[in-house]
Amino acid sequence: MGRSGAIVLITCFLWNCMGKSDQKLEEAMQIHVMSVKISQHIDEKITKLEHYAMMQSKELQISLMDSVKALNADLFYWRSNLIEVPGMEHEHQHGHTHGYQPLAHLTPEMVLDIQKDLRNQIIQLNIRTQKLLDTLDNKNENELIEKKEKASRYGA
Numbered sequence: 001m002g003r004s005g006a007i008v009l010i011t012c013f014l015w016n017c018m019g020k021s022d023q024k025l026e027e028a029m030q031i032h033v034m035s036v037k038i039s040q041h042i043d044e045k046i047t048k049l050e051h052y053a054m055m056q057s058k059e060l061q062i063s064l065m066d067s068v069k070a071l072n073a074d075l076f077y078w079r080s081n082l083i084e085v086p087g088m089e090h091e092h093q094h095g096h097t098h099g100y101q102p103l104a105h106l107t108p109e110m111v112l113d114i115q116k117d118l119r120n121q122i123i124q125l126n127i128r129t130q131k132l133l134d135t136l137d138n139k140n141e142n143e144l145i146e147k148k149e150k151a152s153r154y155g156a
Contacts, residue, residue, distance in 0.1 A: 020108075021108040024111070025086065025108050028108070028111045028115040029085045029088045031119050032084075032085055034119065035082075035122045038126050039075060039078065039122055042122070042125060042126050045126075045129045045130065045133055046129065048133060049067065049129070049136075053068065064136075067132055071125070071129055071132075074125055075125060078118070083114065085111055086106065086111060
């Protein structure tokens with residue numbers, strides 16, 4: 001193989017590697033955006049929990065507000081560890097601030113792994129928040145059923 005053949009081979013190899021890097025960073029960006037959207041849904045759920053807590057007895061209100069504080073703290077911690085995908089810092093607008101600037105020394109694989117880990121963390125926080133909401137919804141539903149049963153017994 002001549003000199004020009006070696007140059008073509010090296011160029012093709014580098015082009016292929018750069019393409020894979022770009023794909024990994026694009027995937028990392030998609031995961032990042034999805035994770036931020038999940039965090040926004042968690043904000044909404046926490047607000048629902050706060051409103052629900054205000055309508056409860058003092059004892060239940062205190063317990064629910066403790067849960068709300070813990071969820072807010074965990075969400076704040078998650079957001080403070082959120083990082084941008086290098087090279088894509090200003091290509092998205094989703095209304096949040098990040099804990100620190102992108103780390104240029106990370107490989108695309110490392111960035112992707114970090115974004116996947118952050119996604120898994122926010123999904124777990126979303127599950128915790130939803131379970132609490134579901135528990136409260138079931139409690140309300142059971143109370144309504146009991147009221148209807150009492151009303152039908154005394155009304156009959």
